[in-house]
Amino acid sequence: AFSVELYVEVFLQGGAPWGFTLKGGLEHGAPLVISKVEEGGKAALLKNRLQVGDEVVSINEVELCGSRQEAISLVKGSYKTLKLIVLRYSNMSYSSYHEKEHSV
Structure with a gap:
């Protein structure tokens, strides 16, 4: 009950390279997620930046x-x-809960 789902819209401009890497997908039996965001790349420089682990739901309205x-x-x-x-x-909230769990 710790995870919260958010839909985030990310708008990149200026053409490729966009500065992120995808992994997973139906072919691999896994969700399609962002596996890497290049530091200094377009996807990292946005105020609303992409994050590793984001699951891609739509691209250009598709x-x-x-x-x-x-x-x-x-x-x-x-x-x-x-x-x-x-x-x-x-x-x-999960990460803070996790820390408490490990303190001895």
Whole structure:
């Protein structure tokens, strides 16, 4: 009961490289998530930046079926702007709970 789900809209401008890496996807039997955000890259410089672990829900208004291949082709097809909607699980209360659990 610790995680909170947030939908976050991320709007990137200026063209590739966008500065993030995807992992998972239907092909791998896992959710499609952001596995890396390049420091200093476009995705890191936003006020509302992407975070590792964000699950990609839609790209440029196209709702994804969870396939990494589909996501990559949509990203590659983005010319000047890229709009992502990601699902973020916020575990803030969980981490503080975790620390208490380990104090001896």
